[in-house]
Amino acid sequence: MDEAIGVYIHLPFCARKCAYCDFTSFAGEEARIEEYVKTVCREARAQAALFGRRLVATIYLGGGTPSLLTGAQARALLDALRACFDVAPDAEITMEANPGTLTPAKLCAYREAGVNRLSLGVQSLDDGLLAAIGRIHTAAQAREAARMAREAGFGNVNLDLMAGLPGQTPRLWEETLAEAASLPCAHLSCYALIVEEGTPLAARVASGACALPDEDALAEMDEITERIARRAGFARYEVSNYARPGFACRHNLTYWECRPYLGLGLAAHSDMDGRRFYNASDWAAYARQACGAQPREAEGDGSAAERRFERLMMGLRMLRGVDEARFHRDFGGAVADFYPKTVREMTALGMLEREGGYMRLTARGMQVMNAVLVAFLQENS
């Protein structure tokens, strides 16, 4: 039987671009939404015809700002998926939402359409920082959004937060996090800011107009995150993700476990049955791809060595680590067979450990994961 898949739908619309964002998303294109939704529905049907009526375990509406969609548009998308795929009755269906775009009515409509998990882009509860990074909402709106979500019946709410913003001190981070953890939510994503090339933020950093916290401050913020989240009942399960028991994001686990996923929409990436491909990031080309008139770009499916490494790169992000039996089954050998030196040295250095059939990073190894991964790459790539 085919493995269950995760479906990602990209909604590349924003009221405004944030200073740090390098995702494919456009401000001022709301007029296209209606047509776009139809195109995505068409694409879903075409892909179902190609890959079969697969069991869908999770759906993720990401962006962009998916909450610019009306309830009806969200329903149309989910109905299309349910029509051509086997969406599991207990499927996790997440929608990303900007606190500045929500109303109680909209939230109810999303829920009725089938969305059962809401990911709120809170980022910070400090108005100064929010403005500095170009968010369209205030801290008060974020608090209000979390409250509205609960009223609308969302029991599985994630709050996205960013650490390491320009001018943010460990104390400011602690205040945001402590308050966020007390809001009604079951999941916290705490991302350290990545300054992506070509963003307005990168230009500001390069010109010296704003200063980022240094490595030591970031490490301190990490410790604060661990401590506050744990006290509030959230357990870390991935580099940047914390959840109350039973609320880990199943869709994202699909990526970290390197299981198949189908991406729909502009610029969306897929990894289906060992093949990787992605959609165009301009409207017209994407529209042609969606109806089968133009082939998609192949991303490069990855050599055995690359796939092997990616299994570690993704799997070691999870606290649980990499499933060793599954690794052995998929690659015909244990991790230590392919990387004897790195496994030995990193274990000796206290970076890597094995437990209960999983190979995982220690707490220390998790802090310096890139260096550990580069050691794996150096040994066998």
Add this chain to the structure above:
Amino acid sequence: MESERMERTRNFCIIAHIDHGKSTLADRLLEKTGVYEKREMVEQVLDSMELERERGITIKSKAVRMDYRARDGKTYALNLIDTPGHVDFTYEVSRALAACEGALLVVDATQGVEAQTLANVYMALEHDLEILPVINKIDLPSARPDEVRAEIEEVIGLDASDAPLISAKVGLGIDEVLERIVSGIPAPQGDEDAPLQALIFDSYYDNYRGAICFVRVAQGTVRPGMRIRMMNTGACFDVVEVGVRSPGYVPTQELRAGDVGYVAASIKDLHDTRVGDTITDDANPAQESLPGYRQVNPMVFCGIYPADGADYENLKDALEKLRLNDASLTYDPETSQALGFGFRCGFLGLLHMEIIQQRLEREFDLDIITTAPSVVYRVHKTDGTVVQVDNPSNLPPAGTIDYMEEPFVAASVHTPQEYVGALMEVCQNKRGVFKDMVYEGQRVCLHYQMPLSEIIFDFFDQVKSRSRGYASYDYELSGYQQSDLVKLDVLLNGEICDALSMIVHKDRAYPRGRSLAEKLKDVIPRQLFEIPIQAAIGGKVIARETVKAMRKDVLAKCYGGDITRKRKLLEKQKEGKKRMRQLGSVQVPSEAFMAVLKMDE
């Protein structure tokens, strides 16, 4: 007895402070006399090596012949001999000057007389050259030719009343300069029928013709077919071709007394054509060689290693090729525990070393690691034997050493008066022993006896920074003296890194050890664990720093669409590590091995 030919020959060079326009003037002279057509002119022909042009210095000397029809209606052969402009090549400069009768002294009309101007003038006077001042850059709004003229007279004591006012850049006054060369520089003298004596002032390796000598014939005649002898090395060769460069090789029937030109004699090895040697006729040799010959020995040594061990053979080939053209470069294989297989290379000085490093990187596309430069120490052992040590790792065990000697130089620092105090402090900090101080008009020349090892560290930078660029210096080796020296080792994570060891004066060991440890702390990136850096003498640790363990290195976000991109990011990080050397458990970037050079004590 002066022949008509000699009457119409002028041999001269151009001397100037850096940036005063020496190369530009040379270009204008060549252009004006038709040696180069204007449109064919590559800017500043004499500085043909890319590196030379970049640094605005001339490394090797060359000679070019120009035919100039003067206002008296006669045509003169003007031989321009270019001179290297750096203290590492002082000896080569002295040989080039010995080939001339006169020198054009270029002085910038906006800057006036500078320290280097003086140093050059004194060197030219030592060779009894007629010095003709030329005031350049008069097209600039800030030009003050009258003041500069007065300055030349006051400070240098040269008559500058008829010094041409020119702008080499825009080509103003060039005819005037050519006329002055004809009228002001004495014609050469020499008996063309006497036994041959020709001074080699430069040599060059040509892939087709072998080593070619640039010579000034002092007396006698040299022609193809003649069997010549190098008077100092004794080697003999048969002359294949003689001629002049103008600008290509132009063969002539012979070179006679007073002439400047080249001699090709199928010489396979450049080391047989030593600068300063005298060429004579093997069948009718001169009684004695021309004065001033000196065997040039490398003074500074460092290890050069391929960054990637697989490049060892390529590095060897490259050094071999460079040595073909550079008689003062030496290299011998050596091994380092830290760096593997490489070469111990010898240079005339630091600039020479840097030039070779850069040529290896640019012309041969090699990724190399260079260790800190060292001088040659003489180690007197308790058993009475003496060993020469040019690599700190080869220093015999302390218990077997009776005493050690290091090379000293006589250094002259030329400076405007206001920087005397600061520069004396620099010299004293460099273990210099004050000899005397000579006033040269507004300028002062400080003479110090100083260890060469101190000069090769940051002496140049310090002299320049403490005098706002106004001071300059030169030095010559004055011999070996006993010194209280110790070997300073560096331990990374508890293990000695041989490539970082150095020999230092005992009184300097503590500050240098501390500064080295600090510097290494800055260049060694944080790694998975804490790395102690220790500087030690014998078994005794004198300084300690710590590279803290890396605290955070993780990609915050990684989801479906990111996988390939993030993998490539890590692959890039992996590539970056190729520039690192694995020393035991520690990864050390190649810059670390040069860190010792950039220390502030």
